[in-house]
Amino acid sequence: MTALEVLDPGLLTLVEDLGRPGWAHVGVGRAGAADAAALRLANRLVANDEGAAGLEVLLGGLRVRAVGDVTVAIAGAPGPAWLDDRPVGRAAVLEIRSGTVLRLGPVTSGLRAYVAVRGGIDVPAVLGSRSTDQLAGVGPEPVRTGDVLAVGPAPRSWPVVDLAPLREPPSRVELPVVAGPHADWFEDVLAGLRAGEWHVTPATNRVAVRLTGPALTRTAAATGRELPSEGLVPGAVQVPPDGQPVVFGVDHPVTGGYPVVAVLRRYAHGRLAQVRPGDRVSFVRG
CATH class of the missing domain: 2.40.100.10 (Cyclophilin-like)
Structure with a gap:
């Protein structure tokens, strides 16, 4: 099995995809990634479908250990990240060997960072989506220490880029x-x-x-x-x-x-x- 073992979820880490449209008539909103463009970017970097489920990390602090070799990308709010003790970049393809720990430091601006893993986070879908809706209480629970998040099958194609250019965040x-x-x-x-x-x-x-x-x-x-x-x-x-x-x-x-x-x-x-x-x-x- 390929998975991410959660050592520390930080302040709040949620599993999110692009949401569950079409259920408002029964009182369930779309939910999904708060910064959908950031999740899409991270997914494109690892050759996932743009709607694959990833991790939404509030203010940083996430630590996960690779179970099996995985490929990940980080997008969204900027901040430092490490593989074990080696600094790595954001908006770049990261190859992680089994047993290596990915750690996200505090974000330097913005609020939410996104981690996409090649194959997507493979939790059960609810009403067609793997997103957590905190208001409705629908979808997976917030990520906790000790969780082992299964990774789905890798896409057949491989990433065609190894990094993406990013703009500096605006002052206002x-x-x-x-x-x-x-x-x-x-x-x-x-x-x-x-x-x-x-x-x-x-x-x-x-x-x-x-x-x-x-x-x-x-x-x-x-x-x-x-x-x-x-x-x-x-x-x-x-x-x-x-x-x-x-x-x-x-x-x-x-x-x-x-x-x-x-x-x-x-x-x-x-x-x-x-x-x-x-x-x-x-x-x-x-």
């Missing part, structure tokens, strides 16, 4: 948005979002990124108005009564009862996944 995260279905509940809300100085609060996870800044004000006609629960999508910008925006992530609830004033462009979902508490973000025209 820009979130492009378009108007949401309840933008008219607030006084010129898109201008207010773009003009405000927003910071990520500690109450942030895969469900939602909660921001703090100048309170958004309802129009006189919408003051005190209630909204029946409606469907939500990833990237929905919801404004609760305190006027502080909440941007929903991959483990979002499938319905919500506060007005959605804007929606984050899909191509920027990975940016949202990498913001950490204290980071400054700005909304821009989508």
Whole structure:
């Protein structure tokens, strides 16, 4: 058997693929990798299908031992990594001999790193996906010390590149948005979002990124108005009564009862996944 033995999962490590679309009507969201582009990149480097299951590592700290020879790649939030005591690069193909320990140090920016292994993490699929949905409690449990994660059969083809070029992370995260279905509940809300100085609060996870800044004000006609629960999508910008925006992530609830004033462009979902508490973000025209 080829596998990864977990010596230390770090703060939080989850098994994630590209999610389980099509189940919102029964109350189960898509979930999947918070930074899907990073998981896709890591999978491409090891010649997996882009949707193969990998490991989503919060802030680093993961240590795994190879059981059998494996090929892995690391993408997402930058930070140091080692094979035993030998430093290795990110966004590169890493050949790991059986018994060697892969260790991820603390990320230097961003929030989530991704480890793809050639063949994918082979845990049982639930509703067609191997992803962990922390809100719905669907999918595999968070990775724990002592877990032995089986690796699936290797693809027939081999990687055609051995590394990928990466950009330096931006000093400020820009979130492009378009108007949401309840933008008219607030006084010129898109201008207010773009003009405000927003910071990520500690109450942030895969469900939602909660921001703090100048309170958004309802129009006189919408003051005190209630909204029946409606469907939500990833990237929905919801404004609760305190006027502080909440941007929903991959483990979002499938319905919500506060007005959605804007929606984050899909191509920027990975940016949202990498913001950490204290980071400054700005909304821009989508």
